[in-house]
Amino acid sequence: MLEIRTARLLLRQWRDVDLGQLIEMNADPKVMEFIGPPLNEDQSKAMMERARGSWEKRGYGRFAVEVLASGSVIGFVGLAQTRIDAHFAPTVEIGWRLSTQYWGHGYATEGALAVKDFAFEDLGLPEIVSFTSVQNLRSRRVMEKIGLLRSPFDDFEHPNASLSDTLRANVLYRGFAPSQTS
Numbered sequence: 070m071l072e073i074r075t076a077r078l079l080l081r082q083w084r085d086v087d088l089g090q091l092i093e094m095n096a097d098p099k100v101m102e103f104i105g106p107p108l109n110e111d112q113s114k115a116m117m118e119r120a121r122g123s124w125e126k127r128g129y130g131r132f133a134v135e136v137l138a139s140g141s142v143i144g145f146v147g148l149a150q151t152r153i154d155a156h157f158a159p160t161v162e163i164g165w166r167l168s169t170q171y172w173g174h175g176y177a178t179e180g181a182l183a184v185k186d187f188a189f190e191d192l193g194l195p196e197i198v199s200f201t202s203v204q205n206l207r208s209r210r211v212m213e214k215i216g217l218l219r220s221p222f223d224d225f226e227h228p229n230a231s232l233s234d235t236l237r238a239n240v241l242y243r244g245f246a247p248s249q250t251s
């Protein structure tokens with residue numbers, strides 16, 4: 070499914086005009102506080118290309134998120150294949166990132182719930198995961214609100230060398246398709 074409408078959001082494919090928002094968001098230290106160093110323009114361009122490539126290759130990826138009422142692009146939610154060197158990989162990860170002025174309106178949760186349904190109902194995936202540094206409470210709250218579950222046995226050290234030591238300790242949340250749990 071290339072587009073999903075929720076009550077307030079349009080999750081859609083990337084357009085070239087979205088690049089400005091992506092560059093600004095990824096360069097914001099507040100947005101990147103728990104993710105890693107802010108990204109430069111080339112890194113954000115590469116990110117958009119990876120997202121488009123994932124859609125072409127796998128039939129899923131990160132959606133650009135647009136607020137229906139205003140037409141503003143506010144960030145992304147979506148799925149990515151993760152191949153990090155960790156006990157649960159390779160697998161499919163659900164993730165989100167929004168510009169700060171749009172935080173606190175429930176947009177990430179609303180978009181992520183739709184993406185979770187897409188993963189289980191349309192793609193037929195048995196499981197998705199989400200992970201973040203222990204301190205990223207906002208993102209962990211989104212994981213909890215969409216029904217993902219954390220087991221402390223899944224906690225892990227993120228292997229990415231660009232992460233500061235304080236961001237290495239990560240928590241893993243898992244979500245299972247309804248057919249797996251009934």
Ligand SMILES: CC(C)(COP(=O)(O)OP(=O)(O)OC[C@H]1O[C@@H](n2cnc3c(N)ncnc32)[C@H](O)[C@@H]1OP(=O)(O)O)[C@@H](O)C(=O)NCCC(=O)NCCS
Pocket residue numbers: 099100101103104164165166167168171172173174175176177178179200201202205206207208210211
């Ligand atoms: C994580 C992020 C997408 C959340 O977006 P959002 O639209 O504000 O999320 P929502 O409004 O749907 O939900 C946020 C929840 O976190 C809670 N929250 C906010 N700040 C918090 C804090 N400091 N501690 C604990 N919970 C917090 C909110 O109260 C809300 O929960 P509630 O509905 O139960 O009150 C956004 O903050 C962001 O882009 N952060 C930077 C990028 C990032 O870290 N991405 C995740 C990488 S794994």
